Every structure is written in structure tokens, then in C-alpha cells.
Amino acid sequence: MTDLNKLLTPLFLSEKEIRKIIELIFFSYREFTLGPDEILNKINYGRAHHRVIYFVGKQNNITIKDLLGILKITKQSLSRVLNQLVKEKYILVSIGEDKRTKKLCLTQKGLDLEAKLSKIQIDKIKSIINDAKESDINGFKKILYSMIDEKSKKIFNKINE
């Protein structure tokens, strides 16, 4: 980078500063999932189980198709995880009005696990919010939202209608 370019590039836009953001994303995401992962590990579950439980809890009576649309994994990948959760009675399956579809919902056991896992992340965010300025939180949310592709934005907005 030439001295002229350095002069023209605002400090907050320099590659060095951008690389710091990349690292912050790496470190913070790892930290964010660490707590739930430890609990999941004890019952021989993983990140995928949390995701399924989370979105089934969010969207009661969600179909397999819609869940796949959120998670963006293959049917075969979901199958393994979901079958475990159903077999171990965290999730209950019923037939939809369209009899080709299935509706998923959390059992009390599932609700308990969901609450336990999400509480760690919710508490973490709560404590950050308490220590931060509201404008910083709003900046954080805005940037996160702008990082998402259009299709996922639609899904995000749909599940938060």
C-alpha cells in the first residue's frame, strides 16, 4: 500500500483493522457456543442438536422442510440428529394437515433442555447489554443483520414476524 493510499483510506477501513474484526468474529463465536457445547457434550449431543432444539422451540409445529430451510443442511444430516432427539423424547412428531408433512414440537424435556442451553447465551448477552451503551448494541445488531444474505434475511424476518 502506497503512502497516498494510506492517506486516502480511513483508519477504520485499513486491512489491519479489518483483520482484527475477522479475529474478533472468530474468538467471539467460539466463546459464544462454548457454554452450551459443554452441556451438550455431557449427554453426547453437539452443536447440531442445539440448533434443532432452538428452532423447533422458536417455531412450534415447524415442518421438516422449513427446518431444513433454516438450517441449510441436508435431509440426511438432519435425520440423524432429529431421530436421536425424537427417540430420547426431546421432540414430539405429529402429522400435519397436509398428511405428507410432519409437525415438530418440543416436549417438556425438550423445553427444559432448550431453556438450559439458551439461558447461557441469553445471560451472556444480557450481561453485555447491561455494561454497554444502547447505541453500541444497536450498531452490533445492524452490522450482524447486514452480514446476512438476502435469503437468510427473509427467513430471519419470517420467524420473527
Next chain:
Amino acid sequence: MTDLNKLLTPLFLSEKEIRKIIELIFFSYREFTLGPDEILNKINYGRAHHRVIYFVGKQNNITIKDLLGILKITKQSLSRVLNQLVKEKYILVSIGEDKRTKKLCLTQKGLDLEAKLSKIQIDKIKSIINDAKESDINGFKKILYSMIDEKSKKIFNKINE
């Protein structure tokens, strides 16, 4: 939640709003790694290879021990990935002054791949910065930093001295 509690809890602190943040983190992180992952996939590499290449590029002549300290994975996990990168000449290994240690650095081939992978993420952040207010970016960075545990903060600060 009682009506009184609702009154006392600022809107931006409600569980519903916090769950939105959890989802934003999930969607945005997935989107953020998608581009590099597609390139890595073509050469039969994965996320782990990007991380190793990234931090070796960041910290020239880093030792195995320090790399493990950043990645927080086991020696055995790093071994598989690193051996591939060395065998395929993305990374060069030399002996440190302390002859028990090894120093890692990127070859030209490694530098090229690192640049190609990171460019996608850097460009993404650049474009977000261009469209966002500086205060929002600063809020984003502050919140990310506050999400990290103390040990990782120390590592982050050390590699950015």
C-alpha cells in the same frame, strides 16, 4: 413475566429481542465463512485449514505451541491439518532457536491461498463498512470484544501488538 417486570425491562433487553441477536449471530457467522469454505472445498480442505493458514500468516514464525494456544484444539487435531499444509507446500517448517520448537511460515503458495480466502471476508467487511455508520462499526467491534473471555482477549491483544 409479570406486567411490572415488563415495565421495568427495557424493550431492547427483552428475551425476545435477545433471541433475535442469537439468531443474527448464527446466520451471520454461517454466511461469513461460506465464501472461503467453497474455495477450500474445491481443494479438499476445510475451515480448520483456513484457520491455520490465517494465523500462520498473521504471526510469522509462530510455534506449534502458540498456534495451539490460539486455536484451542488438541495437538492431534492440528497435526492432521498442518501436515497436509506442509506436505502440499503451503507452510514451511524450520527449527527455532530453542531447538525443541518449530517455526511455521507461509510459502508463496500459502500466501496466495491466504490472500484469496481472506479477501472474500475482507471485501465483505469493507462493503459493510462503506454502507454503515462509523459509530455502528465501533459498536459492533466493542460488543464482539466484550463477548470474548479474558484469556482470548489477551491472545487477541498479543497478536495485534
Next chain:
DNA sequence: TTATTTAGGTCAGTCATATTGACTTAATTA
């Protein structure tokens, strides 16, 4: 100088996440 610690490596086994590809069944819809 010997004993201990440290840095790095390795072998073996296991588990979790996810993929591609090929099929099947049953219900809905054109």
C-alpha cells in the same frame, strides 16, 4: 549432573457433523 519439565510427534480408536448419490413411499396437485 541428574531429574524434571517442555515442545513436539505419533498411533489407535471414537464421535459428531456433514456431504453426495440413489432410491422409496405416500400424499397432494396440476
Next chain:
DNA sequence: TAATTAAGTCAATATGACTGACCTAAATAA
């Protein structure tokens, strides 16, 4: 009736990561 859709399944493969047990060589502490 034909085509599409939702869901499921079998098989093989790759990646990422773990535990546990060992080993070597170099540096450092007793």
C-alpha cells in the same frame, strides 16, 4: 392420471475434533 412434493432411508465418504497412551529430544531446575 401424471407430476410434484414431503419425508425417509441406505451407503459411502470427508472433515473436525476428541481421549489416551506413548515417545524423543532439548532445556531447565534441583
